[in-house]
Amino acid sequence: MSRIVIALGGNALGNNAEEQQRKIDEAAPSLIGLIKQGHEIIVSHGNGPQVGMINLAFDAASQQSDKIAKMELPECTAMSQGYIGYHLQKGILKELKRVGMPWHVATVVTQVEVGEHDPAFSNPTKPIGAFYDEETVQSLKKEKPDAVFAEDAGRGWRRMVASPKPMEIVERDSILNLLDHEFIVIACGGGGIPVVKDAKGNYNGVPAVIDKDFASAKLAETVGAQYLFILTAVDKVAINFGKANQQNLDEMTVEQAEKYCEEGQFAKGSMLPKVQAAIQFVKSGENRRAVIASLEKAPMAMKGESGTLIHA
């Protein structure tokens, strides 16, 4: 039996609540498929589209009514953890009931400590919210002059926010306790709520969105997982992605992965953080492996029949 941390992509969760629940319901058999194979799973998820939508919704509503206040990014991530966790709990419980497996599920609202002076605070690189065309971005910039927008991996323009590196998971002991009691734990959603510790040892939220792939690597290290599964919309990592000579990779060593990163084979803000997080996890201890695969083919990836394996 292996302990597996599974990171689900925010972009794979759809654009509204109904779509999100449907996609999670469709994904649940793959997740439970891993438990049926005898493994223990911990689930984390992205929130890029969702955190941007929540933040924008409160901005827009506060302009319409003085009864509605703006909502800052840490609170927006907390909200996204709540409603994505709720959908995951429902979808996973429904599947567990269908296959007659007596497991429990719980979502932990998770704070993740980041460095107050992380250089990311002066260089926003994390894409959030919807995709825009360049013309729309010009008009949005007039309304929100401080907002930064940039092209996201050839898919359109998106708002960019700071994405500091995760250092510690504040709710570490709660997560470990739930795992000891045979819970399927959902944690570190949206990379976790970014917090910094003050001089008195208290935590305070900061305006950023942590990359869920890096947070998931930290979670996998923290719970002593043997595997980190990063599930997204493609079956395998590719080199020369999108070109005539695209080559899908079955596996790569950490050394090969580092070389491909240096060559610029992986798009920033999409595949690059996944490969970097995989490298970080594999290097963090012995017998640690990472798999980047599609959500639908997770059980196949566990048997080595799909996905890209990253190993020492």
Ligand SMILES: Nc1ncnc2c1ncn2[C@@H]1O[C@H](COP(=O)(O)OP(=O)(O)O)[C@@H](O)[C@H]1O
């Ligand atoms: N070299 C590559 N190999 C495979 N996919 C790539 C590569 N470079 C960029 N991509 C794109 O990255 C996407 C995954 O990133 P993203 O959608 O941001 O992830 P998430 O599922 O976490 O939201 C893939 O669906 C694919 O379109």
Ligand SMILES: NC(=O)OP(=O)(O)O
């Ligand atoms: N927080 C985060 O990394 O979300 P996505 O995976 O949706 O980009």
